[in-house]
Amino acid sequence: MTDAAGDERSFKGLGVSGGIVLGYAHVLGEQVCTRARGFSSVEEETRVFRAALGAAAAQIEALIAGEDKLAGDILEFQLALLEDDDLLEPVFSRIAGGMACDAAWAAVMDGEIAEYRRGGDDTLAERAADLADLKARVLRVLGGAGAEGGPIRDRSILIAAELTPSAFLGLDWTRLAGVATLGGSPTSHVAILARARGVNLMVGLDAPLDAFTNGTLLLLDPEQGILTLQPDQDAMTKAMGRMAEAAKEGKSAHTLLRRAAVTADGRRVYVLANIDDPDLLGTLWPNICDGVGLARTEFLFQRSLPGEEEQFAFYYRLIGWAGGRPVTIRTLDAGGDKPVPGLTIDGEANPFLGVRGMRLSLARPEIFRVQLRALLRAAALGPLKVMVPMVTVPAELETVRAMMHAELADLERAGAACAMPPLGMMVEVPAAALTAASFAADFYSIGSNDLIQYTMAAARDNASLSPLADPLNPAVLELIRRTVEAAHARGVEVSLCGDMASTPAYIGALLDAGLTALSCAPAQIGPVKLAISRYRPQSGVAPR
């Protein structure tokens, strides 16, 4: 069993995406900067600190320039703080009093962070994380490190308390083996980003950060939700076997990539791609999918409210990329765990049950109309479909349809090229799933992430409830089946675009429920097609 005399330790977590991988621990966070500076002179500390501020600002500017709109406002705020004389003054006065610049910066920032957290104001408490991020960035620079935690060796497995979307996007995932975070949940925004890119990710890790030392060998197993520190011979042998198997599977999946997906008993299944970020288009060949089943538009709204032309430009690019394949664009789905500064409503006691998705769009019709106009113009370019998130009652969909007709008439009067696209709805609220047939939707798209959280009453950003948020819970599967039946009865299309469709282990249950169109994370298209190719209906009938 063990010959390394019990150095091996295992920790549990929740697998999000990817498979088993070996790598070296690299702890992201304050451990990186424990090496404190010695005080030299006031002049030298001031000079070094000013240089560090400049270097940190350059890093943030590079992140902002990298089309990283997702966290644009936050990065702009951090950048502004680096030029905040009132904030920096106490740092300089501490330096003048004989403190090393790293200690002075850390002390001032810690005070500010505590103050942000103290107020009991959620918005301010969220910004505390940005201050901590900024504090760590400057300390890393002072520690002689380069961008993003400095020299991270190839094949590293990152260990972090939390990973923000901006930190995630700032890392070079082609060089890294994976990441495990203490916080986070499998349906958070970072999880979606990781899945789209096929990053090996585990969240909700049940371990203290100080259990890890940089450079230690780690075995990350998101499939079984286990992270092993210094795996012993036995564990290594098993892992190697599974990695070889995964490589073979990967090859099988790869060979299936460009083929139409067909089940083992010969049924055609349409596999579409989820697009959350225009950057993905440059890395993907459209011929690996049957179209786009879910194009998110939240990224357009991250920095400021986009105009009609800016939105139209993205829709134009997307439809061109798809080359005649159908493209389904979802109208803005802000709120819940996806706040948009200046648009979503802060301070709601329960944002997941609040003014989010199309509820927010209807509350801000002047903003919604701009998106509808851009979509109506894009519909003239190719096979576009439009869907609305968080629809709960039929009247909401009719309001949207009426708004679209009004904008269409207006565009036509102005002589603009435009068309009325099929208007569908996301089915993610149990009320909508139970009464799907009563909606005049041109198609249905089941959003499994929200459907699960609302059915199981388990918030998707709460890691401790993850076991309850089971996609295979009979209640969830029943709602999916009912939606499929309603679609069949009404003779309209139905697909599923949540994370369930990106997880090979759930494909069988979805096909059992009668679905024949799935929209998944681009990196999962191969594995999902492989799972489809192995599927045979169980005794020919979907379980009831």
Added chain:
Amino acid sequence: MDDRVQDRDWIAASAVILDPTGLHARPAVKLTKLAKTFAAAVEISADHGVGWINAKSPNAVMKLKAGPGLPLHIRAEGEDAAAAVDALVALVERDFHD
């Protein structure tokens, strides 16, 4: 500090914050960037009584927690004070759009 402040010739005005999130990160950055383009000392305050804070400090502006639907008070002192107050009022009134 208050005594010193009262000796100065402030030009003041107010504008209601329309943005439903209040002085959030994006508006806070815009406001401080604009304030910094003026030589005048520029300060803001909200009705909940934290007092006047430096409008050129994003950290201080953030901590002011100026809420939506409430007036933001703006004052400036110095050569281009009148222009600074006008510009900041206009920014708040157009809901921080460009």
